[in-house]
Structures are given as C-alpha cells and as structure tokens.
Amino acid sequence: MVAIPGAPDPGHCPSGTRSDESPVTTEVAVRLVDVVKKFGDVAAVDRINLEVRDGEFFSLLGPSGCGKTTTLRMIGGFEEPTSGLIELQGKDVTWLPPYRRNVNTVFQNYALFPHLTIFENVAFGLRRKGGLKDAELRSRVTEMLRLVELPGFEKRKPTQISGGQAQRVALARALINRPAVLLLDEPLGALDLKLRKQMQLELKRIQHEVGVTFIYVTHDQEEAMMMSDRIAVMNSGHYEQLADPETLYERPQTRFVAGFLGVSNLLAGIVLEKGTPYASVRLADEAVVRVPAAAVNGRADVEVGVRPEKIRLFGADAEPPSGLNVLSGTVRDASYLGVSTQYIIETKNGSRVSVYEQNVERTIHGSLHRPGEAVHLGWSPDHTFAVGPSVADASAGE
Amino acid sequence: MTTAALESAVRSPGTPVQRIRRWLGHNALFVYTFAAIVYLMLPIVVMILFSFNRPAGKSNFAWREFSLNAWLNPFAPLGLSDAVIASLRIAFVSTIVATILGTLIGLGLTRYVFRGRAATNLIIFLPMATPEIVLGASLLTLFVSIGMARNELTILIAHIMFNISYVVVTIRARLAGFDRRLEEAAMDLGATEMVTFWKVTFPLIFPGILAAAMLAFSLSIDDFVITNFTAGSTVTLPMYIYGATRIGVPVQVNVIGTIIFGTAVGAVVLSTLLQRRDRAA
Ligand SMILES: Nc1ncnc2c1ncn2[C@@H]1O[C@H](COP(=O)(O)OP(=O)(O)OP(=O)(O)O)[C@@H](O)[C@H]1O
Ligand SMILES: [Mg+2]
Numbered sequence: 001m002v003a004i005p006g007a008p009d010p011g012h013c014p015s016g017t018r019s020d021e022s023p024v025t026t027e028v029a030v031r032l033v034d035v036v037k038k039f040g041d042v043a044a045v046d047r048i049n050l051e052v053r054d055g056e057f058f059s060l061l062g063p064s065g066c067g068k069t070t071t072l073r074m075i076g077g078f079e080e081p082t083s084g085l086i087e088l089q090g091k092d093v094t095w096l097p098p099y100r101r102n103v104n105t106v107f108q109n110y111a112l113f114p115h116l117t118i119f120e121n122v123a124f125g126l127r128r129k130g131g132l133k134d135a136e137l138r139s140r141v142t143e144m145l146r147l148v149e150l151p152g153f154e155k156r157k158p159t160q161i162s163g164g165q166a167q168r169v170a171l172a173r174a175l176i177n178r179p180a181v182l183l184l185d186e187p188l189g190a191l192d193l194k195l196r197k198q199m200q201l202e203l204k205r206i207q208h209e210v211g212v213t214f215i216y217v218t219h220d221q222e223e224a225m226m227m228s229d230r231i232a233v234m235n236s237g238h239y240e241q242l243a244d245p246e247t248l249y250e251r252p253q254t255r256f257v258a259g260f261l262g263v264s265n266l267l268a269g270i271v272l273e274k275g276t277p278y279a280s281v282r283l284a285d286e287a288v289v290r291v292p293a294a295a296v297n298g299r300a301d302v303e304v305g306v307r308p309e310k311i312r313l314f315g316a317d318a319e320p321p322s323g324l325n326v327l328s329g330t331v332r333d334a335s336y337l338g339v340s341t342q343y344i345i346e347t348k349n350g351s352r353v354s355v356y357e358q359n360v361e362r363t364i365h366g367s368l369h370r371p372g373e374a375v376h377l378g379w380s381p382d383h384t385f386a387v388g389p390s391v392a393d394a395s396a397g398e
Numbered sequence: 399m400t401t402a403a404l405e406s407a408v409r410s411p412g413t414p415v416q417r418i419r420r421w422l423g424h425n426a427l428f429v430y431t432f433a434a435i436v437y438l439m440l441p442i443v444v445m446i447l448f449s450f451n452r453p454a455g456k457s458n459f460a461w462r463e464f465s466l467n468a469w470l471n472p473f474a475p476l477g478l479s480d481a482v483i484a485s486l487r488i489a490f491v492s493t494i495v496a497t498i499l500g501t502l503i504g505l506g507l508t509r510y511v512f513r514g515r516a517a518t519n520l521i522i523f524l525p526m527a528t529p530e531i532v533l534g535a536s537l538l539t540l541f542v543s544i545g546m547a548r549n550e551l552t553i554l555i556a557h558i559m560f561n562i563s564y565v566v567v568t569i570r571a572r573l574a575g576f577d578r579r580l581e582e583a584a585m586d587l588g589a590t591e592m593v594t595f596w597k598v599t600f601p602l603i604f605p606g607i608l609a610a611a612m613l614a615f616s617l618s619i620d621d622f623v624i625t626n627f628t629a630g631s632t633v634t635l636p637m638y639i640y641g642a643t644r645i646g647v648p649v650q651v652n653v654i655g656t657i658i659f660g661t662a663v664g665a666v667v668l669s670t671l672l673q674r675r676d677r678a679a
Contacts, residue, residue, distance in 0.1 A: 076582075077585075107582070113584075
C-alpha cells in the first residue's frame with residue numbers, strides 16, 4: 001500500500017489561500033469552465049464544462065478527433081485554451097506551465113527517455129523536486145517499481161523492455177510524484193487485446209491502491225465502462241452526457257450516446273400523454289408504448305430506445321404478459337452466435353429491430369424462430385429510454 | 399542471396415562455366431566492395447608507407463630505405479610546427495563557435511515558425527552550394543574593401559561561416575526524428591525549459607552535435623582554397639604542404655598526415671562504440 005497524501009503541492013500559485021485551512025480536502029480535483037480550444041477556425045474543444053471529483057476514475061470517451069487528447073493536454077498544461085478556465089483543486093492553473101501543475105501524464109506512446117535507465121526514468125520527477133537523500137530516492141523508486149510489478153528492472157534501458165512493461169514504467173514515472181491528478185491518454189492503445197484486458201484490471205488496482213484521481217482517455221467503450229466511475233461521452237468538441245457507466249447504458253440521453261455505447265434500437269414516436277411514472281408514446285407503426293416520464297423529459301418528439309438483449313420474443317399465437325411494451329413483426333434474419341441468437345425483426349412499418357436472445361431460452365421455446373415467422377416483441381417499460389437529437393448536429397449520430 | 403539459393407547452387411554443380419558464373423553471382427558484391435576499398439585506401443597506405451622512407455633528395459617520391467627519422471623529429475622542417483599549430487587553433491576555435499551557433503540555428507529552424515525562416519534556410523545553404531573559389535575571392539574582396547587586415551582572424555571568420563552551414567544541416571537531420579513528447583514528458587515531471595534542454599534534448603541530440611563538430615573540424619583543418627584567399631601572411635598546414643611541393647615535400651608531412659588520419663579514424667571508431675554502448679546497455 002502506497003500512501004499518497006492529498007494536496008502535496010502547496011503554494012505554487014500566489015493566490016492560493018488554502019494554507020490556513022488545515023487538511024486540504026477539495027471535493028473537486030479538476031474543474032473546466034467554458035473551455036474552448038481552437039486550431040485556426042476549427043474548435044477542437046467547444047465550451048466544455050465539467051468537474052472531476054477527487055479520487056474518482058473519470059473517463060473521456062469518444063470517437064477519433066472528438067477532442068479528448070486536446071482536453072487532456074489543456075489540463076496537463078501542454079496546450080493553452082483559447083478561452084475558459086481550468087482549475088486544479090480549486091486553484092486557477094489555466095496559464096501555468098506543465099512543470100508548475102501538480103498533474104502527471106502517461107503518454108500514449110509512453111515517451112520514456114531512451115537515454116536513461118528505468119531507474120532514472122522513474123526518478124526523473126523526484127530529482128527535479130530535489131531535497132531527497134539518495135537512499136530515500138532509491139527506496140521510493142524501488143517501492144514504485146514494486147507497485148507496478150517490475151522489481152529488478154532498474155538498470156535496463158527503455159529499449160530493453162516490452163510494450164506492457166514500458167506502460168508500467170510510464171505509470172510509475174508519473175505516480176511517484178504523487179500528483180493530485182493522473183492523466184492517461186489511451187495508455188493501453190498500443191497493447192494487444194490480452195495484455196490490454198490484464199492492464200485494465202491492473203490500472204484499476206493501482207488507482208484503488210494510491211487513491212489518485214485518474215482522468216482516462218479512450219475510444220474503447222468497453223474499456224471505459226469496465227474501469228470508470230464516471231464517463232463523459234464526447235462528440236465533436238463537447239460531451240453529450242456525463243454519468244456513471246450504468247446510467248449511460250440504461251438511460252442514454254442522446255442518439256449519439258445510445259449508439260456509441262453498445263447497440264440500440266431507436267424508434268421514432270410522438271408523445272401522447274406525459275403521465276407519471278410513464279409517458280405514452282405512439283410509434284410510427286401505431287403501437288403505443290410506455291416510457292419512463294423522466295426519460296421523455298418534456299419533449300414532444302422522441303426516439304424510443306431499447307437494448308436488443310432486453311427484448312423477449314413471443315410466437316404470433318402467444319399472448320405477451322400484460323404490462324410489457326409490445327410490437328409485432330416478422331423475423332427477417334436469425335444468426336446463431338453461440339452464447340446468444342441475434343434476430344432482425346421487421347415491424348409493420350418496415351423499421352428493423354434487433355433482438356439478442358440468450359440461447360438458454362431456446363430450450364424453453366424448444367426451437368428457433370425462423371425467418372418469415374410472425375412474432376411479438378415484448379419488453380419492460382422500465383427498460384425503455386428516449387433520446388433526443390445529438391447536441392452537436394444531426395449527422396453525428398450513427 | 400538466400401541460403402536456399404546457395405544450397406541449390408552447391409547441390410547442382412553443372413559445367414565449369416556455369417559454376418564460375420554462379421560463383422561470380424554470389425560473390426560479385428564482395429569483389430566489388432573489396433576493389434572499392436582498395437581504391438580508396440591506396441593513397442593513404444602510400445602516405446603511411448612513405449612516412450617511414452629515407453628519401454635521397456628533397457622530394458619523397460621514390461622508396462629508398464626504412465627509417466624512423468621523420469617520426470622521431472616530426473617538426474624538423476622550418477615552419478611546419480607553426481603551420482600545424484595555426485591549423486589546429488583555427489580548426490578548434492571555428493569548430494566550437496560553428497557548432498554552438500549551428501546547433502542553435504538548427505533548433506530554431508526546426509522548431510519555430512517565424513518571419514524570414516525560408517530566407518534563413520536558403521542563406522544557410524548557400525555556402526555549401528557556392529564554389530569555394532568564388533567564396534574565397536568574394537571574402538577577400540569584402541575584407542579588402544572594409545580595410546580589414548588578413549590574418550588568422552579573417553581565416554577564422556571564413557571557416558566559421560562555411561562550417562555553420564554543415565553543422566546546421568547535420569543537426570537538422572538529427573532533429574527531424576526527435577520526439578517532442580519527450581520534452582513534454584520532462585516538463586510534465588517538473589523540469590523547466592532549461593532543465594528539459596540539458597537533461598533530455600541535449601543528451602538525445604548529442605550524437606548529432608558530435609558528428610557535426612567532427613565534420614566541421616575536418617573541413618576546417620583541410621581547407622585550402624578559402625584559407626588561401628583570406629590568410630594574409632598566416633600559413634596553415636595545407637598551405638605549407640602546397641608551398642612545399644614546389645621545393646620538395648619533407649617526409650614529416652607524411653608523418654603529420656598519418657597522425658591526422660589516425661586521429662580521425664580513432665574518433666569515428668570511438669563515436670561508433672559510444673553509440674553502440676548507448677543503444678545496448
Ligand atoms: N496541433 C493541432 N493543430 C491543428 N489541429 C489540431 C491539432 N491538434 C488537434 N487538432 C484537431 O483537433 C481535433 C481534436 O483532436 P484530438 O487530438 O483532441 O482528438 P482525439 O479525440 O484525441 O482523437 P483520437 O482518438 O484520434 O486521438 C481534431 O479534429 C484534430 O484534427
Ligand atoms: Mg487522442
């Protein structure tokens with residue numbers, strides 16, 4: 001267990017008046033206020049406001065070019081915002097150079113110093129701070145290498161270790177400085193799938209052990225879901241929704257989020273009645289479904305969404321239990337995927353809905369539904385969500 | 399040549415003519431390389447060999463007998479030691495000044511976009527593209543017209559000028575492959591711009607700086623044409639040798655030449671070893 005005291009970096013900023021407040025415990029590790037970054041005319045980051053809580057594993061998730069790296073680089077101090085404010089533990093750091101911010105970065109390609117040994121790479125930050133006795137420095141480096149499970153690698157050069165090991169060294173080199181926030185830009189991007197999975201768990205363990213706030217950039221939704229406490233789903237320069245993984249998956253608020261995290265069926269509809277707890281929505285094929293009122297959120301036109309694995313199939317002659325949302329349609333395609341079977345169902349007005357059925361269901365039904373067969377689709381109103389158009393623009397959706 | 403091809407050649411001998419052809423096919427590169435090395439090294443071997451000669455008259459053109467005489471008294475000929483010292487002094491100073499200035503210019507040109515960058519690029523390249531004789535003549539005109547006496551200082555100015563170009567070109571080649579993220583990483587870890595330069599940038603481009611310095615040194619110590627125009631009464635080693643050919647080259651010139659050659663080879667071997675150690679250990 002490596003204890004990392006909170007706020008180990010007092011007094012860089014002259015306006016810092018926190019020294020008189022006894023143990024400094026800020027709720028917010030990083031705050032971005034109206035941050036904009038333009039490269040020429042292009043806004044890579046377009047008015048982002050967010051607060052990262054102390055000690056959380058926070059992810060920026062989004063497709064390539066949406067501004068994740070630029071956001072991270074502004075927090076790290078490598079890029080100056082065109083406008084806006086960046087606060088670190090309550091201090092304005094917008095214009096401070098990287099070496100005066102209590103933040104460390106794990107770069108995508110690790111950026112280990114090729115001319116220094118692993119020991120010197122890890123010790124680099126401590127040496128810059130100075131004031132440490134040789135023995136103390138040595139023991140801190142050794143301890144750090146043990147934390148990332150690379151004991152005995154001190155004398156090697158970065159060219160003599162594997163990608164996964166380099167990744168750990170980069171982590172050790174950053175964490176040894178006991179930063180308030182650790183920034184990670186797709187740190188697992190260069191690793192193969194197996195190592196990636198292993199490192200995801202490892203990163204989680206280390207974050208838990210040191211208790212440092214992690215801001216993690218990735219375009220892999222599965223990775224973000226399994227590691228993060230909260231995720232900001234980004235799309236062309238801003239985020240569309242910021243929530244914990246479960247909420248993002250169960251209650252996506254925009255078309256983009258619904259499509260980026262997992263697979264969604266979206267059906268356009270008109271709100272008939274804004275009741276509580278459920279609003280009723282008439283879909284294009286005239287079926288009326290119930291949607292949690294909170295999801296409709298006062299809109300008149302919505303797209304009703306449901307995840308493929310939440311839908312159950314019933315034969316044409318069977319009666320779906322009451323209380324479910326029900327649609328009727330025809331099986332167009334059935335693909336056996338081992339764990340599950342994927343069906344494509346065409347509804348009466350021609351929209352296609354995909355359904356994943358766990359193959360344990362097959363033994364209950366006794367047989368597969370075949371293409372051409374008429375079926376009913378049923379799902380719980382609680383599994384229904386509603387999305388509006390993307391905040392960015394219509395073309396940003398899937 | 400693949401091992402498979404070699405094996406099949408051995409297994410199917412064929413006629414003698416075919417075999418010779420095949421041998422040539424396999425070994426042509428080796429033969430060619432060997433011939434090229436002999437061609438390049440022959441003058442140097444002759445130079446070294448004749449440094450151990452005891453010539454009959456003043457000129458050291460025909461082998462007579464082995465002697466260590468010239469090696470034991472390398473500075474016997476009048477004026478040779480002055481010429482060597484002047485050349486070394488000019489080479490050292492111009493190398494140091496040109497390497498420092500050239501490195502800074504190289505860094506500036508690769509890293510910053512500023513007004514006049516394209517023009518600077520062109521001007522830096524000019525001394526390499528201009529024939530030496532033109533450069534020397536125009537420098538002489540310049541020095542005469544501003545009333546500057548020609549001496550070691552004017553030689554130095556000229557050497558620094560052309561050396562800067564070569565240093566800039568060498569440094570820029572090294573900087574082209576430089577990962578700027580290493581500098582960002584250093585600053586991220588608390589290093590100021592200055593510390594970042596000395597702890598990260600400089601060690602990483604040092605091999606390039608060293609190569610540039612070696613190139614500048616050898617260009618300076620070897621230069622005759624430009625030096626001749628800007629020397630006044632100063633005599634450098636190349637000028638001494640050129641003057642000596644008219645009355646007979648003393649054996650000591652071969653000795654000095656051999657020492658310079660040996661030093662150059664030593665420096666190259668050393669820097670190769672250093673780089674290899676850097677990469678391996
Ligand atoms: N230095 C720069 N100059 C000009 N445009 C830039 C620069 N850096 C980034 N951009 C642009 O800003 C946008 C956001 O880039 P950014 O690197 O933040 O994306 P990203 O979300 O990290 O993408 P990826 O997943 O591909 O790394 C892109 O359109 C990119 O082309
Ligand atoms: Mg990126």
